[in-house]
Amino acid sequence: MGDGLTLGLAIRDEQLHGVWMEGEERLHSDAVPLGYRTIAEALKELLTKWKEIPARVGMAVPFQRLLMRSIEIPSAPDLPIGPFAEQFALSELPYPLEEAVMDYCIQAGETSRRILVVVGQKKEFEPYRAALETIHGPQCSAVPITLALYKASDVPAAVPNFLLVYFWKTSMEIVWCSNGEPRYLRHVPMQQERVLNGVTSKNPDLLTRLSTELRLSGEFIRKQTGVEIRTLMARLVSTDRRFDGLPALLQPEVPFTLDGRVLEGSEGSVLAVGVCGILRTGSPDLNLLQPKKSRTTTQTVPADQKQKLLIAAMAGVLVILILGIVKTLVSYTWAKNAESARVAQSPADETGLPPDAAVQLASFLAAPDAIDAFGRLASAVPPEAQLQDVAIEASEISLRGTAPRAMAVYEGLNSHGFKDVRFLQDVVGAEEGGQELFALSATNPFAPSGEVQ
Numbered sequence: 042m043g044d045g046l047t048l049g050l051a052i053r054d055e056q057l058h059g060v061w062m063e064g065e066e067r068l069h070s071d072a073v074p075l076g077y078r079t080i081a082e083a084l085k086e087l088l089t090k091w092k093e094i095p096a097r098v099g100m101a102v103p104f105q106r107l108l109m110r111s112i113e114i115p116s117a118p119d120l121p122i123g124p125f126a127e128q129f130a131l132s133e134l135p136y137p138l139e140e141a142v143m144d145y146c147i148q149a150g151e152t153s154r155r156i157l158v159v160v161g162q163k164k165e166f167e168p169y170r171a172a173l174e175t176i177h178g179p180q181c182s183a184v185p186i187t188l189a190l191y192k193a194s195d196v197p198a199a200v201p202n203f204l205l206v207y208f209w210k211t212s213m214e215i216v217w218c219s220n221g222e223p224r225y226l227r228h229v230p231m232q233q234e235r236v237l238n239g240v241t242s243k244n245p246d247l248l249t250r251l252s253t254e255l256r257l258s259g260e261f262i263r264k265q266t267g268v269e270i271r272t273l274m275a276r277l278v279s280t281d282r283r284f285d286g287l288p289a290l291l292q293p294e295v296p297f298t299l300d301g302r303v304l305e306g307s308e309g310s311v312l313a314v315g316v317c318g319i320l321r322t323g324s325p326d327l328n329l330l331q332p333k334k335s336r337t338t339t340q341t342v343p344a345d346q347k348q349k350l351l352i353a354a355m356a357g358v359l360v361i362l363i364l365g366i367v368k369t370l371v372s373y374t375w376a377k378n379a380e381s382a383r384v385a386q387s388p389a390d391e392t393g394l395p396p397d398a399a400v401q402l403a404s405f406l407a408a409p410d411a412i413d414a415f416g417r418l419a420s421a422v423p424p425e426a427q428l429q430d431v432a433i434e435a436s437e438i439s440l441r442g443t444a445p446r447a448m449a450v451y452e453g454l455n456s457h458g459f460k461d462v463r464f465l466q467d468v469v470g471a472e473e474g475g476q477e478l479f480a481l482s483a484t485n486p487f488a489p490s491g492e493v494q
Contacts, residue, residue: 048095048179049316050084051189051309052103057083058309061091062317070310080172088176099182099316101189102169102329104161106469108133109187109216109226116154122147123333126158133466134160142166144332146325148222157223157325159185166329173330182328184319186312187214187226193304193315194278196221202262204255204275208233208284213251215258223325225261229254230470230477240287251287252294253448257468259297264463273297280308417486421457423449436485439465447479458486 046068049060056072057080071090073083088094110133114125126145131138142163148155166183173181190207197203198221205216210233217225239247259270275297277288288301304311319325418438422428426444438459444450447468454462465480 044096046093046095046097047317047320048088048091048098049101049189049313049320050087050099051101051186051312051316052080053307053309053312056309057087058307058313059087059090060310060313060317061093061095062314062321064321067314070306070313072307072309080168081175084172084175095179097182097320098173098176098179099184099320100169100173101186101312101316102161102166102183103186104165106162106228107185107187107226108160109157109185109223111148111155111157111219111222111224113155122156126156129158130160136162140164142329142332144327144329146327157327159188159327159329161185161329170330181330182320183330184316184325184327185329187216188223188319188325188327189312189315190214190278191216191218191223191315192318193311194276194302196223197274200274202266202268202273204258204262204273206255206275206277208236208279213254215254217258217262227258227261227467228469236287237281237283240283240290243290248290248294250446252291253446255291255295255299257448257451257464259295261464264461270296275299277301278304280304280306280311417457417459418454421450421453421459423453426450437482438485439480439482441478441480443476443478445475445477447477450479450481454481454483459483460486 045063047062049062051058052075055075057075058072059070060067061069069091071087073086073090075083108130110129112125112129114122122145126143127138130141130143134141140163141160143158143160145156145158148157169183173183191205194205194207196205196218200218201220203218205218207214207216208231211230213229213231213236215227215229216223217227236247236251238244255275256270259273259275262268262273263270275295277284277299279301280303282303285301285303288299292299306314319327422440423444426442426449428440428442430439430441432439432441440450442450447464451462451464460483462481462483465482469478470476
């Protein structure tokens with residue numbers, strides 16, 4: 042067994058790709074067709090393609106909907122991290138935590154302590170787990186396919202805010218990286234072939250949509266960090282040279298530097314090389330096959346520190362829970378043509394709202410210019426958008442719904458004077474064709490400046 046030999050694996054185009062590397066030197070690459078075989082059966086054949094047994098084997102795992110987010114935690118060095126990752130996942134996932142596979146790692150920071158949390162559905166991971174568990178001898182690991190691409194793309198470590206853009210077959214992924222570390226993953230449903238056709242024909246509608254999505258990601262970073270959007274950098278990476286001309290087509294419509302890079306080799310081999318990079322450097326320190334325990338810590342803590350750590354952990358988890366509650370606020374069904382004054386005067390049992398929601402609504406409507414605020418809201422939301430929920434707390438309004446273009450709702454709120462407009466979550470495709478799910482929050486345009494958060 043070669044002590045420094047690593048084997049990176051990835052499945053693309055109905056083939057299991059493998060790349061053997063010694064350090065940064067690529068020794069051999071191969072691929073075997075899947076056909077009607079299981080991943081485990083294909084892996085057994087692939088392992089015979091090189092003369093030495095690798096010391097470490099890693100596989101890039103695709104998830105239909107991967108949650109990947111960097112979150113800030115208290116700076117206490119001995120604080121157990123698991124509860125923070127778990128509570129964050131609970132607040133973000135649309136399915137129970139028992140149905141998820143999750144891991145996290147610490148990210149270095151100059152002024153804060155952060156952890157990167159990755160979560161995917163367990164049922165999607167199961168075939169890959171079963172295949173890796175048939176290997177005896179080498180140390181095995183599994184990482185999300187997005188991180189394998191990130192590692193293969195050689196993200197610059199000196200850029201404070203960098204967008205890595207890649208087109209998979211059915212979606213565009215935008216990864217926000219800060220000083221070389223991944224911070225946030227955003228999915229945009231989009232067919233790769235449609236993008237390629239649009240590049241060839243220079244389709245203006247497609248180019249407008251792509252530039253809008255990039256601006257939206259840039260605006261998200263501006264809201265999160267306060268930096269000027271023009272200071273960002275973005276790179277479109279691909280293994281297909283047909284994307285070569287896309288950055289130049291988009292640059293005039295994007296307010297920050299955008300360039301392109303072609304990664305040499307097939308998509309499968311590029312991802313496998315990325316996995317080898319993670320195995321070699323240990324960064325990011327993630328392994329979905331053997332995730333870190335979220336409820337316990339293996340570190341021995343002195344008895345006189347246990348109480349302090351427990352209090353700090355409870356306080357941190359409480360902060361995450363409170364943020365989750367504030368995010369969801371008090372929701373109720375909103376009819377676009379509802380009469381605001383009548384709703385405010387109706388008893389809680391007639392409106393069908395829980396008592397606290399009725400109090401919040403009445404408090405909001407009692408404020409000066411409240412009716413004007415609702416009038417602006419009705420004008421700001423495009424007529425083709427469908428609001429499913431509206432939530433109110435003090436001067437804050439949160440909207441959830443669907444629209445052909447979520448950015449149009451965002452732009453409408455901004456243009457009608459609403460303050461601090463921001464997306465609460467990723468924009469994703471709805472089940473209905475051509476629709477996007479959105480969740481937005483904004484401050485009442487008539488709120489005193491002291492109330493704006």
